[in-house]
Amino acid sequence: MNTESSSMQEFLEQIRRDAPDNLVIHNPDSNILQLYELNAPFMILLETCHEKDNFFSIYQITPGNTYSSQSTYSQYKALSKRPLHQHSCYEIMFVLSGSITNHVENQTFTYGPGQCCVMNKNIKHCEIVAGDFQVVFFMIQDVFLEQLLEEYEEVSEHKTEAPGMNPIFQLYLDSLYKTSRFHKVYLDYLPVIPADSILEQLNPLFNFMLEEIRKNSPGSLFFLKGTFARFLQILDTPSLYCMARVQSDSSSQEYIFSKICHIMEASRGRSSREYLEKQLHYNGEYLNRIVKKYTGKTISEYGQDFCLAEAGRLLTKTDMSVSAIITELGYSNRSYFYRIFQNAFNETPLEYRKKHKDTSVS
Template sequence: MTKDPFSSLHSANEEIPQIATHSPIVLFFKQKIGGTVLYTKVQDGEILSFEDEEYKALHKNQNFELMYVLNGELTNLIEDKEYLFHAGEGCLLNTQILHREILSEGCNVVFLNLSPAVIAELLDNDSGNGPIFQFLEQNLQSDGQWKRSYIEFSPTLPYQSENFHIILDSLQLEIATSKIGKTYFQKGLILRLLDALENLNQFSLQQIDLDLSKEDYLVNRILHLIDSRFGNISRKEIEAVLHYNAEYLNRLLKRQTKMTIAHYAQTVRTKKAQQLLTSTDLSVQRIAEQLNFSNEAYFYHYFKKQTGLSPNQYRQKFTF
């Protein structure tokens, strides 16, 4: 981003750019519009934006980076692998992970950059002890032995978390203000944001090890694709994303889990239907729509075949 007045690129190795911000807490927004990207930066009481070509170099960040897709989808090239993220999904990277994003048309994504010093301060205060906080603490205490891993997250149910968006919007307002006490509000909201990611009713988390064997990596990706699509994904769609033959992927999954792609997808789809029936007051018709069943009648027969109960019977029996 040669015109970017917000960040500087520098590295001892000219082949590996490093993006540096000049504040401990910064929000970036990127939106793909036509052939260009609208960049917006919220930092130190200011909101600045400009349009430019998409930044295409693999790079590292001086700060920890939390990425969250607001709309559309993007491909994140992380080290030597490709990961597809849809709206409501995202990841948390440490400062040593090489990456770059390729946005689809209309994609809108936000990045929260946090300095190691801010992370250390948050961990010393009222932080949790779940996988997000453990990941941050491990990377702070690594003494240079950074793990080639990151955290990936996706919605637990087929809609984005309203609570997460409220916290994110509040954080943006606090970073954009110059009012007294802003630093305390910002850090409190960051803790709440990270805590929301650890809420199993809102997000599913997975730590991705970039040094997995080829087979383990592919099985990991298959499981994630099925989970993040709530079981509504075909073998051909998985084949298209992972660029491997569907039958080969099916054999890998069955060898490690004893389940075929179709069986695992069926299990996930049923589980999500059960969660929606017992944790929400959505109508059966609306649940069928959320899980992309062709109609309510098909969902009814599908669910009864899997559980032995109709959707309404299941809701009455297991809702407390």
């Protein structure tokens, strides 16, 4: 047995020996696939890694049970040699700092601060360890989601305008249908505002959940469910996040293009190649080739389509002035905006408004 394998086995043995039986690893010696079975309705797992300090820690908490462990970075890095695994529950991975790479089925993706991945029970995956990061994992059983969904539906019944189904609830509901219960689906959430602003909202929620689940006092589960529902609501807020639903049989380039589409839609086309490169962790030229393959346009040209579509919507659905719309969409050169708008629609903005104005707008 080589040194890396030995370190990995020692670390796993320590966790199996000392940790509560809330998360049981089936087929621990398999080189093909492992199953992680959650024996609690809800678990929070906080992982912190500092490569330079050769430090790694796990903080695992379920109602009534807390477990923490520290090891060296080299021991934890050996876990990247693990086979892919599945969960008996739904897993939400949220990056608090640094970045982490996730091997999902036959593809590999890197997630940065504020980014989130939600996986159903059929997804095979494994985190690849490198560098410095802090990541929180939420592991959720069906019964916990059922309770949240019941309350969600009760609230929706009393609203004049019912909201659309939260994608995470939809992921759970899909698993109940024969036609989709075996589908391998995950949701990727990318922030459309700076990650620091997202974390300012979410860190207090995460800390509150950790404290309530640790205390496990009367009423703790009630507060936990409410706070977790707030977290799901933030993920489902278009001004904060764009979401891509991915079925794992799609090709890598299809997946990346779908992410680009969602980011462009959320930012109204005002996402540069450099911004996409930072968000998606791929070379800008490679991303440009993907967009060119599916649209025949460059990233800049493709983004401009979204921006002009939004300009058309604002002209026909609102009473905003043309100057206000130009400012709203982030253009500093009025003449340039007029030129590209007329090239796209063969009309000036005012002519377009007069011809297509929604008469129901006061």
